[in-house]
Amino acid sequence: MQVFWFIPTHGDGRYLGTAYGGRAFDHGYAGQIAVAADRLGYDGVLLPTGRSCEDAWVTAASLIPLTKRLKFLVAVRPGLMSPTLAARMAATFDRLSDGRLLINVVTGGDPVELAGDGLFLDHDTRYALTDEFLTVWRQVLAGEEVTFQGQHLRVEGARLLFPAVQRPYPPLYFGGSSPVAMEVAAKHVDVYLTWGEPLPQVAEKVRTVRQLARQQGRKVRFGLRVHIIVRETDREAWRAAEELIQYLDDETIAEAQRVFARFDSVGQQRMSQLHRGRRDQLEIAPNLWAGVGLVRGGAGTAIVGDPQTVANRLIEYAEVGIETFILSGYPHLEEAYRVAELVFPRLPLDRPQSGLGSRWYGPFGEVVANEHPPAASAH
DSSP states (O other): OEEEEEOOTTOEESSSSSSTTEEOOOHHHHHHHHHHHHHHTOSEEEOOOSTTSOOHHHHHHHHGGGOSSOEEEEEEOBTTBOHHHHHHHHHHHHHHTTSOEEEEEOOOOOHHHHHHTTOOOOHHHHHHHHHHHHHHHHHHHTTOOEEEEOSSOEEEEEOOSSOOSSSSSSOEEEEOOSHHHHHHHHHHOSEEEEEOOOHHHHHHHHHHHHHHHHHTTOOOEEEEEEEEEEOSSHHHHHHHHHHHTTTOOHHHHHHHHHHHHTOOOHHHHHHHHHHTTOGGGOEEETTEEOGGGGTOSSOOOEEEEOHHHHHHHHHHHHHTTOOEEEEEOSSHHHHHHHHHHHTGGGSOOSSOSOSSOSSOOSOOOOOBTTTBOOOSOOO
């Protein structure tokens, strides 16, 4: 398993849908989360994109000198930037970070926001544009001189003078639940991402994309984007889930769902269908809770439970093909520690979760009476 965390560049807090308990986002707070994730052993961090977020490229670049090995999953936006410019940005970031860049390909799912950015293509046409974008981007970063004429993009003699560290290019991550999106994933990307849907739905996506990639003569890895609410006991975890939405009122939920309804993103539509805006049907599968999606777009589900239960649910996803888990929790600084301390020891990670040395893995507590190390486990 690889486990990533999340940098909340649109703000953070203890509760959803309210300013109460809210936490402003600034560089100091971003640095705290990044340094914590780096030291705790997360493999990387996802930075979101969109008009409600601080710019992901600028934010991630500012965190390079604060971290040692943490990777940054940063978005390119077909239709909002040229593939050759995006290639130069990626190569520069990869060199300056010594190979710590990952690319999140975001086609976009909100026609209103996209219109504000000057993009007026319909859903399937945006994915056709994404196909052309990735064709040029991959070839340029692989060191080729590219002349390309498509329906949406045209370049002549495009080339990159200063290559990226990672060859042939920084790995491509991509999420999309529509048939056309899956075709793009099978043709171009390294890791196909899905939001936290019930296990059978995720397994079906994995099978579909794997088969499509096989038809292209390629192999694709898989990742899951989901929130985590973990506490010492199941009861405490479910209480924390309820507390997270305790200040939500029906008007706020209705307004959020009204906005999400205009999206042409199939993935967002699938997220909204899990709860249909109702508070009384939020556990949609064992320990899978859809309360986050009442007011948050994108990833709208959380795995809820005690440490072993959460680990078991993650392992179940791994058994159907998920290798990378992009996790988050509110507030993100404290929950980064909680997940690492409670869940990491129960997961088959591909490396020790801490860079603090070979003897101690993660925070190990205060020495007892200034002499005796504490016991490794309370259980």
